[in-house]
Amino acid sequence: MIRCIRRAAAFCLLLLVALLVNAARIQLFEASSLDDNPANRRNTIARYDQARGDILVGDEPVTGSEDTGEQLAHERTYRHGPLYAPVTGYASQTYGTSLLENAEDDVLNGTASVLAPLPLWGDITRSRQPGGNVVTTVKASVQRAAYEGLAGRRGAAVALDPATGAILALVSSPSYDPQRLSGTGPSVTGAWAELNAAASRPMLNRAIRQTYPPGSAFKIVTAAAALDAGVVTDPDAATDTPSPYVLPGTTTTLPDEARGCEEASLAEAIRVSCNTVMAHLGVQVGLDGMLEAAGRFGFNDDGLRIPSGVSRSNFDSDMSDDQLAQSSIGQFDTTATPLQMAMVASAVANGGELRRPHLVDRITDHDGRTVRREGSDEYREAMEPSTARQLQRMMVDVVENGTGTRAAIDGVRVGGKTGTAQHGVDNTGTPYAWFISWAQDPGSGDPAVAVAVVVEDAAAKRADVSGGGNAAPIARAVMEAALGGAE
Amino acid sequence: MTATTADARPPELRLPKRRGVELSLLTGAVIISVYGYTAVGLARSGAVPPDVLGYGAGLGLLSLLAHLAVRFRAPYADPLLLPIAVLLNGLGLVLIYRLDLETPKDQAATTQLVWSTLGVAFFIAVVVLLRDHRVLQRYAYLSVATALVLMIVPIFFPAVNGAKIWIRAGGLSFQPGEFAKILLAVFFAAYLAANRNALAYTGRRIWKLQLPTGRVLGPIVAIWLISVGVLVLERDLGTSLLFFGLFVIMLYVATGRTGWIAVGLLLAAAGAFVVGSFEPHVHSRVEDWLNPFATIEAGQGPSQLAQSLFAFAAGGMLGTGLGLGHSVLIGFAAKSDFILATAGEELGLAGLTAVFLLYALLVARGYRAGLALRDPFGRLLAVGLASILALQVFVIAGGVTGLIPLTGMAMPFLAQGGSSVVTNWIIVALLIRVSDVARTPRPGQAEGDVIAPVVEEDAPDPGRLGGAGR
Numbered sequence: 001m002i003r004c005i006r007r008a009a010a011f012c013l014l015l016l017v018a019l020l021v022n023a024a025r026i027q028l029f030e031a032s033s034l035d036d037n038p039a040n041r042r043n044t045i046a047r048y049d050q051a052r053g054d055i056l057v058g059d060e061p062v063t064g065s066e067d068t069g070e071q072l073a074h075e076r077t078y079r080h081g082p083l084y085a086p087v088t089g090y091a092s093q094t095y096g097t098s099l100l101e102n103a104e105d106d107v108l109n110g111t112a113s114v115l116a117p118l119p120l121w122g123d124i125t126r127s128r129q130p131g132g133n134v135v136t137t138v139k140a141s142v143q144r145a146a147y148e149g150l151a152g153r154r155g156a157a158v159a160l161d162p163a164t165g166a167i168l169a170l171v172s173s174p175s176y177d178p179q180r181l182s183g184t185g186p187s188v189t190g191a192w193a194e195l196n197a198a199a200s201r202p203m204l205n206r207a208i209r210q211t212y213p214p215g216s217a218f219k220i221v222t223a224a225a226a227l228d229a230g231v232v233t234d235p236d237a238a239t240d241t242p243s244p245y246v247l248p249g250t251t252t253t254l255p256d257e258a259r260g261c262e263e264a265s266l267a268e269a270i271r272v273s274c275n276t277v278m279a280h281l282g283v284q285v286g287l288d289g290m291l292e293a294a295g296r297f298g299f300n301d302d303g304l305r306i307p308s309g310v311s312r313s314n315f316d317s318d319m320s321d322d323q324l325a326q327s328s329i330g331q332f333d334t335t336a337t338p339l340q341m342a343m344v345a346s347a348v349a350n351g352g353e354l355r356r357p358h359l360v361d362r363i364t365d366h367d368g369r370t371v372r373r374e375g376s377d378e379y380r381e382a383m384e385p386s387t388a389r390q391l392q393r394m395m396v397d398v399v400e401n402g403t404g405t406r407a408a409i410d411g412v413r414v415g416g417k418t419g420t421a422q423h424g425v426d427n428t429g430t431p432y433a434w435f436i437s438w439a440q441d442p443g444s445g446d447p448a449v450a451v452a453v454v455v456e457d458a459a460a461k462r463a464d465v466s467g468g469g470n471a472a473p474i475a476r477a478v479m480e481a482a483l484g485g486a487e
Numbered sequence: 488m489t490a491t492t493a494d495a496r497p498p499e500l501r502l503p504k505r506r507g508v509e510l511s512l513l514t515g516a517v518i519i520s521v522y523g524y525t526a527v528g529l530a531r532s533g534a535v536p537p538d539v540l541g542y543g544a545g546l547g548l549l550s551l552l553a554h555l556a557v558r559f560r561a562p563y564a565d566p567l568l569l570p571i572a573v574l575l576n577g578l579g580l581v582l583i584y585r586l587d588l589e590t591p592k593d594q595a596a597t598t599q600l601v602w603s604t605l606g607v608a609f610f611i612a613v614v615v616l617l618r619d620h621r622v623l624q625r626y627a628y629l630s631v632a633t634a635l636v637l638m639i640v641p642i643f644f645p646a647v648n649g650a651k652i653w654i655r656a657g658g659l660s661f662q663p664g665e666f667a668k669i670l671l672a673v674f675f676a677a678y679l680a681a682n683r684n685a686l687a688y689t690g691r692r693i694w695k696l697q698l699p700t701g702r703v704l705g706p707i708v709a710i711w712l713i714s715v716g717v718l719v720l721e722r723d724l725g726t727s728l729l730f731f732g733l734f735v736i737m738l739y740v741a742t743g744r745t746g747w748i749a750v751g752l753l754l755a756a757a758g759a760f761v762v763g764s765f766e767p768h769v770h771s772r773v774e775d776w777l778n779p780f781a782t783i784e785a786g787q788g789p790s791q792l793a794q795s796l797f798a799f800a801a802g803g804m805l806g807t808g809l810g811l812g813h814s815v816l817i818g819f820a821a822k823s824d825f826i827l828a829t830a831g832e833e834l835g836l837a838g839l840t841a842v843f844l845l846y847a848l849l850v851a852r853g854y855r856a857g858l859a860l861r862d863p864f865g866r867l868l869a870v871g872l873a874s875i876l877a878l879q880v881f882v883i884a885g886g887v888t889g890l891i892p893l894t895g896m897a898m899p900f901l902a903q904g905g906s907s908v909v910t911n912w913i914i915v916a917l918l919i920r921v922s923d924v925a926r927t928p929r930p931g932q933a934e935g936d937v938i939a940p941v942v943e944e945d946a947p948d949p950g951r952l953g954g955a956g957r
Binding site: 028031 | 789804816846857885890
């Protein structure tokens, strides 16, 4: 019996060893893969254990953090949620993050190495600092002017500082309150489902994630290409363009809505928005020249980040001449984000030099000390300085004597370009109304703001839609706000 | 050999009783528990819990009373048993209190404290009233009858979480199957002690297995089959596995026939395969064991076992610290079946190893008492009780760490569960009793607390005598 008891005891010892070996396997050798399993909520809990850093507009935080006392302790709150939703995006415990909340997540949640006092050590220990803050370039008054100008109509508005590329306003309309997505539970899932199902697509960031045919607003790009390529040497000289214009290689005629486009000069074609002249100039510049010119403004760049990713604006690289002609007036497959068109205006305003658009001014730590500052980088040389000066004059003429008179501001030099973009099957959709512009205070040497506005107003009567009528007043309000704030 | 003949001992002979050691170990156990309780409070709210003194005083008082009972009624008992039980019970209370903080609607620590008090009361009662474990031998058949009644009664009560193993009366509920463990161990020990020679040396021999006659083997196999059958009906698979293991170990120890182990393993494998394949409840648990992350891949979220593995992984080597883990994510049964996950997460592999070693020490001390005893019933009882603890710890710890399929069972002393705590205290009381007998010096014996087994009173080793009868 003694021997059997000893053997039974040895058996129990074997069981103990099996338990210990297995525990060591899980707790030491498989621990990291188990920790990183997406279904393991521990990382999420740690993430929400501390307050998230804030996103600031000027000195004012537009976000906040609320301790709910639940398992995922801190929920995101938003001040003026719908106004800044296209800037901040959402930070949802259920659906993750978007836009700035996403692009600067590591700063806001405190894991960014710039926040750690000892960055290398911080990377190794994966330690979490108090959340840092993201100070945006947005100016509250400009943002509000754009938001109120759109007044809930579908569309977008972007304002840039041409000299730095700082984004002063980024509005998409209609908007939504990201706070509805902050927490967990049925109210959040319900809001998510409702926002996604809404026909107006409030969560779509139309300013940077939606592309539209730019229509006549694109003529600025074509004009820059023609001047830079030497196709036009004197903007006031007559061109040999008939009206209507027969698209090369086809029997299709391109009409003008404006009068006086027959053999009109480039300046006149910009002022009253002649299709025929600009289409013809595009063909004269040629596909390669047009492609290169559009590219210098940022078309076909799918890597642009502000720091959220910006959708690629398109100018086709393989077209026949008739397609090139249509593309040169912003139709056919040419599409652009509102940000892209604001960059076009900005390049003209800044003497041909295009600064990289950016939304983040600086990153500060929890105590407000700046730990990283965004530079004002050159993005591209969009055109010759002389070309830019000529285009500025032509755009001023649009506002003073042409299609864009409703953007005029007393005592301020304003340049603009309207666009009314056809779209839909056989162009049956209600056109998109575009306006791109810039404004320069009399006292200052350089334009202070460049703006692009697009309104896709399905409710409006088709014939009433025009860039000058629908979009220009919004652009004027935005420019006034920008100039007012500068004083 | 018996307590009455001990009077003949020369009075000048002083033997070590180790009661002082027990008292200091008990003090240590209470201090560690209070420290854990304080650590939880500091981690969770930055303050010492207001009732920490009450908790410490309560645990200390219970320990002191239990110690006094042992000191005066079982002076030669193993000094490790009681401190280990107090430490495990205290740690269990800390873990349950800690999990209570996460589940405000489901408070269990106070109830557990009441049951622990009741358990210690039973412990004292057993130590005081049971002067000699051999008395139990007389009640073998009463034990088994009571055990069967206790196991059958829950069938008439509604199922809780799929298992009909509870009796609910008033606000209380308890698992009679827990008590049945002890009663069955007593019966097995008594029956096997009485019939072990017949079991070992009579009957026909088939190949290497000496098959006892049906008259001898029949009753015990019948009892075992009824027990396991009832448990399967009640879907208490953990306990049926436990009874099976207990039966095989005790049969092996009683008869010395290795063949029984082989038969037992074969039967267990076959039974497990059949039940695992055809019983849907068990089948799903086997599936879950084979692939704990299947539900995650299916988009249904982590299973309890996956959550448990996450908890153990989060603990790593040193743990997150008491109160700082998230084992509450396991949800249902985090305080009972899965309480070890909290220990694993917050105390780490280091703490978990310590807990395992405490159990191992408890089991080893039980076996040691069995070795030192000279009456076959006492030996079998000690081995049986120690094996109950060992198997139970293995089945539940192996289950929650993914070593074997999960079966619902309570981690002795740690887990929330009144009947379990009370039962385990009675087991420790019985081990105290047998160890006291085992270590009480016999007349004429040399000083020393290790008592060498006395072979001449034992059965001849069947291996050496080639199966000859006595």
